[in-house]
Amino acid sequence: MRALLAFVLLILSIPATATERYYGEYVIGTSGIRHTDLQFRTVEGRLTLGGYFAKGLGAEVSFGGPFRVGEDEGFTVQVENLATLSMRFESPPAEGLSAYILLGVSRFAVSQRGVNSLGGARTVRENFQGASFTIGLRQQLTNSRLSLVGGYQLHYVDQPIDIDAWTFGVRAAW
């Protein structure tokens, strides 16, 4: 926690006029998971680190973990160990506002728990890997290296399960 605080202070201490080459994001994501007739909505936290290697073109890696499980029909579900490796395509900013698209590969586990007739729990956990598509907006705060980010992310795993997420958070660049 101290390290994180120190990192944030370091980022904030860098003048806003310097060239932004690297960035870190922390977002809260609320994921929708749907299979059979069940629909779950979970909450995860995600940390992203990335950098630009050309103007408007970057690469990033993000990791996430569960905050809150989703519930439906007596089952609970959570998304665990979310990891995404993406390429970022970002528009030039207009008054600090830019749009971006992320294309990448994501890997995560879905853990589902149900209670049987004896009161015991049956938990199944399945790893998924597939394509990840994100569209979003970033608004740079005035005279700051901080930005607000929000987006919609879709995971495609070629299985009859729908997994998407709305994310909102803050980015710091240096």
Added chain:
Amino acid sequence: MVANIMVKTNAFFKAAITLLVALSLASCDGDVRPLVEAVEANDIDLATIEIQPPASSLMPLFVSPGERLQFSILGRTFEGQSVTVSPNNRRWTSSNSNIASVSDNGLVVAHSNGTVSISARVAGAVSQQFNFEVSDALLQGIERIDGNNGGDVLNSCLPQNFTAIGNYGGSDLRALTGVVWSVNTASQMMGAEIFTSNTTPTGGISLVGRQPTGGNVGDVVLNATFPADDEIGQAAFSFERRFQVSDTLTDLTVAPERVDVEVGRTTRLVASATYSNQANPVTVTNGAEWLVVMGVNTVTVGTVGNSPGVVSGVTGGTATVRAVCGNEFDDAIVISANNSGSLSFNRNGTILLELSDRTFSGLRLSTGDTFSSSPDRDVTNEAQWSSSNTNVVTVDTDGSERGTLTLLSEGTATISAEFFDTVITIDVQVNN
């Protein structure tokens, strides 16, 4: 120069995006089935699963290369009750798919010699490992013919399934496929027949023995021959099993006793037999002999091996169809008629009757838009009759008096007649 750089940059972007999308899609992994199965498992309260080979399999199980086996899954609830679990679209696993592979639907295909184990996983529950051996050993002889619960007495007209068991050496016994079955001439004269169209899943046969009509019981000899195959050096083998046809049949019943059939369509009769050595009647439709004993031009009936008990309407009229087994027989009345979809009475308007007449037998019914008394259209004796007011008038519903009205008191009633799901009504007024 600038344009050249932009073209190169655009090409780079396109290539990068294409590569990334292709890599992302190609890297898809994961299986949603455990999550879906967990829902199914909760619905049926599934606790454990056990996989099973085909019911006819002998243990220990040996199979030949190329052979296919459909495995099933038996589930048990937390209370120990059996539940049906579909074998389809599950996670089946073979310990060595070079020896035998298994599909997502539990279909095992043997490939080469060796021992292999199969297992399945449903909603996180893992079955036992089912071991069996794939072997291309040659048949060394026919060990026995299984069936009839091991008994040597055949109940007359009651078909039984039989399977030949081959010996491939040591404990390697297998249910044989490709066996040629026969009964000897004396057995055929006894009325014994093999249902070639009713083979068992293991390649066996269904045999029926019959006590000859008016005759005594006798023996039936069933022969199984495994043909030679010179290409693989397989010798031929034969095996006989002898049965006695019993005289335990005490009653034969055909149901329904009376049935309607449209011309050009079929209906099915069922024969049930009561045996002195069995607690309850059993269906012998496939084993009984069927014939038309009256009205042979009106209907036809299928017999052994050819849709037994299935009656086809040929022309309008009444027929008697009989099921026979040894000295026992029973009849069903079959009404065959052209169903034009409409009915007509021979009277129009309200029928006015005097109570003092007590009965009225002048009401008749035929198929068609207008009444016809021709035998193939007059269905007075075949229709189902009813009265809306049985305090005033009743109507005979059985026998040759069908449709005859009995007048009971002054008043009105509606008489209904039904034939092949078509209903027609007529009002009756009884005056004193």
